[in-house]
Amino acid sequence: MIKLEKPNDIPQILQDKQREWTDHLLTLVSKYGSYKDIPEKEKASALSHYRHKDITTPLFASSHEKCAFCEGSPKDSGNIEVEHFYPKSIYHDKTFDWDNFLPSCRKCNDSKSNHDVGDEPILNPYDDDFDPSQHFEFVLARMKGKTEIARSTIDVCGLKSRLYDPYSKLIKVFCEYEQTLEEALEELNEKDTNRKRINQIRRISDSIDRIESLMKPTEKYSYFCSYIIQSSEVYNEAKKVLSLEFQQVS
Ligand SMILES: [Zn+2]
Numbered sequence: 630m631i632k633l634e635k636p637n638d639i640p641q642i643l644q645d646k647q648r649e650w651t652d653h654l655l656t657l658v659s660k661y662g663s664y665k666d667i668p669e670k671e672k673a674s675a676l677s678h679y680r681h682k683d684i685t686t687p688l689f690a691s692s693h694e695k696c697a698f699c700e701g702s703p704k705d706s707g708n709i710e711v712e713h714f715y716p717k718s719i720y721h722d723k724t725f726d727w728d729n730f731l732p733s734c735r736k737c738n739d740s741k742s743n744h745d746v747g748d749e750p751i752l753n754p755y756d757d758d759f760d761p762s763q764h765f766e767f768v769l770a771r772m773k774g775k776t777e778i779a780r781s782t783i784d785v786c787g788l789k790s791r792l793y794d795p796y797s798k799l800i801k802v803f804c805e806y807e808q809t810l811e812e813a814l815e816e817l818n819e820k821d822t823n824r825k826r827i828n829q830i831r832r833i834s835d836s837i838d839r840i841e842s843l844m845k846p847t848e849k850y851s852y853f854c855s856y857i858i859q860s861s862e863v864y865n866e867a868k869k870v871l872s873l874e875f876q877q878v879s
Pocket residue numbers: 696697698699700701706733734735736737738
């Protein structure tokens with residue numbers, strides 16, 4: 630999970646239609662006595678508006694087309710859907726509320742289902758003060774909550790063991806990158822001319838770039854990658870070597 634931000638401008642279609650769509654849904658709830666008793670076809674039609682592309686396009690772009698909870702890409706975790714942070718089955722008036730929308734993969738969405746975040750809160754990556762480093766840590770491929778709300782989030786979104794597999798694959802990729810970097814660092818000491826040293830520093834810098842590409846927010850599971858990379862002694866040593874070299878040059 631990484632900190633996310635929605636565009637400041639609420640999509641025009643929501644500004645124009647939110648009241649009308651909400652009123653229609655609330656009318657159906659009162660006509661049939663409850664949300665769950667609205668006939669499926671009528672309910673599906675009343676709800677369909679929030680999937681309008683003028684809503685989904687900026688929403689999905691705000692999470693870099695990944696799931697806001699697990700950071701899976703559609704290829705790994707299934708299509709991204711509009712998730713209602715406060716479930717629409719309980720908070721009908723938030724069904725077309727821009728602030729209530731989250732891009733979520735099918736797996737997280739299904740797992741969270743009708744969980745009432747008003748009753749048992751979970752983390753919202755769009756919250757202003759959300760800072761993943763306060764809430765999550767990793768032991769090998771296992772995500773662990775450091776706080777009660779983080780543990781609830783892992784539980785509610787079904788993240789306990791589902792991410793073992795993609796995380797393990799990323800650990801393998803990271804190990805390969807790290808090994809290349811370690812070898813490049815070792816070879817630096819053998820370079821006996823300035824020219825050879827500069828070329829080797831360039832190699833180390835390229836290796837760091839490759840490793841850091843995994844940390845970009847556009848990449849899947851970028852928070853997990855950032856965590857393991859920043860805990861790597863080899864990576865930190867290489868960053869130190871580079872910064873010393875640049876200090877000498879400047
Ligand atoms: Zn997900």
